[in-house]
Amino acid sequence: MVRKNRSITPAELRGLTQARYSRRDTFRLAGLSAAALALAGCGVEGQSQGGTTSADFWADKKSNGKVRFANWPLYMDPEKPELQRFTEQTGIEVEYNEAIQDMPSWFGQIQPLLANGDDVGADLMVISNGQELTKLIALGYLAPLDRKQLTNFTEFTDEYHTMSAYDYGNKYTVPYASGITGIAYDPDRVGREITSIKDLWDPEFKGRVGMMRDPQEISNFGLFYTGVSPADSTVDDWKAAAEALKQQRDDGIVRAYYEQDYIQPLTNGDIWITMAWSGDIFQVNAEEGSNLKFVIPEEGGTLWTDNLTIPITAPNPVDALMLMDFLYDPDVAASLAEYINYICPVPHAKEVLLDRAAELGGEEKKALEDLANSPLVFPSDSDYAKLHNYVVLDVESGEDEEFNSIFQAITQA
Numbered sequence: 001m002v003r004k005n006r007s008i009t010p011a012e013l014r015g016l017t018q019a020r021y022s023r024r025d026t027f028r029l030a031g032l033s034a035a036a037l038a039l040a041g042c043g044v045e046g047q048s049q050g051g052t053t054s055a056d057f058w059a060d061k062k063s064n065g066k067v068r069f070a071n072w073p074l075y076m077d078p079e080k081p082e083l084q085r086f087t088e089q090t091g092i093e094v095e096y097n098e099a100i101q102d103m104p105s106w107f108g109q110i111q112p113l114l115a116n117g118d119d120v121g122a123d124l125m126v127i128s129n130g131q132e133l134t135k136l137i138a139l140g141y142l143a144p145l146d147r148k149q150l151t152n153f154t155e156f157t158d159e160y161h162t163m164s165a166y167d168y169g170n171k172y173t174v175p176y177a178s179g180i181t182g183i184a185y186d187p188d189r190v191g192r193e194i195t196s197i198k199d200l201w202d203p204e205f206k207g208r209v210g211m212m213r214d215p216q217e218i219s220n221f222g223l224f225y226t227g228v229s230p231a232d233s234t235v236d237d238w239k240a241a242a243e244a245l246k247q248q249r250d251d252g253i254v255r256a257y258y259e260q261d262y263i264q265p266l267t268n269g270d271i272w273i274t275m276a277w278s279g280d281i282f283q284v285n286a287e288e289g290s291n292l293k294f295v296i297p298e299e300g301g302t303l304w305t306d307n308l309t310i311p312i313t314a315p316n317p318v319d320a321l322m323l324m325d326f327l328y329d330p331d332v333a334a335s336l337a338e339y340i341n342y343i344c345p346v347p348h349a350k351e352v353l354l355d356r357a358a359e360l361g362g363e364e365k366k367a368l369e370d371l372a373n374s375p376l377v378f379p380s381d382s383d384y385a386k387l388h389n390y391v392v393l394d395v396e397s398g399e400d401e402e403f404n405s406i407f408q409a410i411t412q413a
Contacts, residue, residue, distance in 0.1 A: 052312065054144040054171075065092055067319035070099040070122035072306070075177070077339045086326050092319050100126060107132040110311065114141040120311050123320040126176050127309045129166045130216075131393065131400065133173070136309070142172040143310040149321050150174070152328035161345045164305065165231060165389040173307035174324060177336075178343035180376070180387060181217055182301040184266060184276030184294045194273060197224045197299045201248050210265060210274030211245075213257040215407035216390055217302075218245060221275060222407075224299040231389040238406050245410045257411040266292065278376040279342035286341070286370065294376060296386045303343075303387040337377060338368075350378045 069083070076082065076096070083094045099122065100106045106127075110120040114136075127133045136142050147154065153174050167173045185194045190205065200209050200221065212218050220230045222241030233241075248254055255271050263284055265271045281294040308327070310320045326332060333346035334353050344350075350372045357368035375383055393400040 052140065052144060054146050057144055057312075058146045058149075058317075061318045063092065063318045063322070064316045065319065066095065067092055067123045067316050067323050068095045068097070068121065069320075069323065070097050070125040071176075072100045072126060073098040075126070075306075075340065076336070082327065082332050082335055083323075085332065086323055090322060090326075092322065094323065097122070103128050103130060103132040107135070111135075111141075114139070114311060114313060117313060119313050119315060123310065123314040123316040124323060125309055125311065126306050127173070129164065129305050129307065129390070133166060133307065133309075134392065137167065137172050141312050143312050143314065143317055144171055145174070145310070145324075146321060150325045150328075152325045156328050156330055156333070156346045156348050158345065158347050160303075160384045160387075161305070165392065167307070173309050174328070175345040176306045176308050176327070177340050178303055178305040178345065180278040180294075180296060180301050180303055180343070180379070180383075181212075181220065182276060182278060182294055182296045183273060184262075184281045184292050185273040186266060186269070187291065187293050189269060189272040194293070194295055195298055197221055197297045199273060199297075200275070201225065201244075201253060203251065203253065205273055206251070206253050207255050208270075208272040209248075209253050209255060210262045210271040211248075211254050211257050211411075212262075212275045213259050213411045215404050215411070217275065218257070218411060219403070219407050220302050220388070220390065221245075224297065227299075229300070229388055230302065230391045233391050235402065238403060242406045242410055245407070249410060249413070279340070282341050282374055282376040286367070296383055298386070300386050300388050302390060303384075304390070338371065341371070341377060343379060344377055347378065 075098075080094075080096060083096060087093055106125075110125075113120045127136065147170070153170075157174070161175045161178070162168075162170055164170075164173075183194055183197075183200065185199075187193075189208075199205070200211070211221070219238060219241060222245040223230050223233050223237060225244050226237070226240050228237045228241070256265070258265075258274070262271070262274050262276060263280055266274055266276075267284065267288070267290055276294060278294055281292050284290055285292055308324045310317050310324070314320055327336065328346055330346055330348035330352050333344055334349035334356070337344040337349050337353065353368050353372035357365045357372065360368065371377055379387075391403075393403055
C-alpha cells in the first residue's frame with residue numbers, strides 16, 4: 001500500500017485488516033444484541049416512510065453547503081484527502097464520523113429516529129448489504145437516488161455493481177467498496193494449487209482447515225459444495241449443506257471456526273487453507289511480505305458490498321448526493337483504493353493507478369502496480385462470473401431463525 005506523509009505505524013497498518021472484520025457482522029445473524037433483535041423483528045406495516053418517488057423527493061431540495069458522512073473506522077485515509085478535494089472543488093464542508101461499528105447496532109440506533117421522521121445525524125452513510133439494508137429499503141427509510149445527478153457513477157461504474165440482488169439498478173445505493181469471500185492458502189504448506197471448494201474437505205489437510213463461524217458465510221460454502229447457488233437455495237438445500245459441513249467437522253478436517261482471527265493461524269501454520277476475505281489477504285501480503293494465495297473456487301465465491309446511502313430524513317441530501325457522485329471520479333476512486341485495498345467499483349481507477357506508478361520509482365512504483373494489477377482489487381470478468389449473491393432471508397416469517405439454527409449446530413457444537 002502507498003500511504004504518503006502518514007504517521008501510521010506498521011502495527012496500525014496490520015490493524016486495518018482486523019477493523020474490516022467487524023463489517024462482516026452484517027451477516028452474523030446470531031450476533032445481534034437483544035435490543036437490535038427486537039428492532040429487527042419489527043414488521044414493516046405502520047413504520048414505512050415509503051411511497052416517495054425520486055422526482056417527489058428531490059423536487060424542492062437544494063444544496064446547503066455541508067454534508068455529514070457516517071462511515072466505518074479505518075475506511076478512509078485519516079488525512080481525508082478526497083474530502084478535502086471535494087470541499088476545494090465545491091465549497092461544501094464535510095463532517096466525517098467513524099460512527100458505524102457494526103450493522104445491527106447502527107440499525108438499532110437509527111431505526112427509531114427514521115420511524116419518527118427524525119434526523120439520524122448523518123446525510124450520507126455506508127450500509128453493508130444484508131438484512132439491515134433490506135429493512136431500510138423496505139421501510140422506505142432511504143432516499144430514492146436521482147440518477148440524473150449521478151453522472152460519474154453512470155459513466156464510470158462497472159455493470160457488476162448495478163445488478164445486485166439487494167438493490168437492482170441502484171435505486172437506493174451505490175457501492176463504496178466490495179469484497180470477495182473465497183479460499184486463502186499457504187502454497188508452501190499445502191504443496192499444490194487450490195482450485196475447488198472440495199479442497200476444504202480433503203483429508204490430506206486434516207486438522208489444518210479453517211472455516212468461518214458466521215452462519216451466512218459458512219452456509220455459502222456448504223451450498224457450493226453440494227452444487228447449489230446460495231441465492232436460490234431452499235430449506236432442504238440448507239439441511240443438505242449442513243450435513244456436508246457436519247461431516248467435514250466430524251472427520252476432524254476443520255481445525256477451528258473463525259470470526260475475525262484466521263489470518264494469524266494462517267501465517268503461523270496452524271492452518272494451511274481457510275475461508276477468507278479478499279482484502280485481508282491482499283493487505284497481509286502487502287504489509288508483511290507473505291506469499292499467501294487467494295482463489296475464487298471453481299464452484300464459486302460470494303460478493304459482499306458496503307454501500308453509500310442517504311437516509312430519507314437527511315437535511316442535506318443534495319450535498320450528500322454530490323459527494324456520492326464525486327467519489328466515482330476515477331482519480332478520486334483510485335485514491336480511495338490506495339487506502340482501502342478492497343474491490344474498487346470504478347474500473348477506470350486501475351488506469352489512474354498505473355499512470356501514477358509510471359511517474360514513480362522503486363517501492364512506491366511497485367506498490368501501485370501491485371495494487372492496480374491485483375484481481376483482489378480489480379477482478380476480471382471471469383472472476384465476477386464466479387461470484388454469487390447471499391441468500392435473502394425473510395425475517396418476518398422466522399426464516400432467519402431456522403437458517404441460523406441449522407448452521408449454528410455445526411459451528412457451536
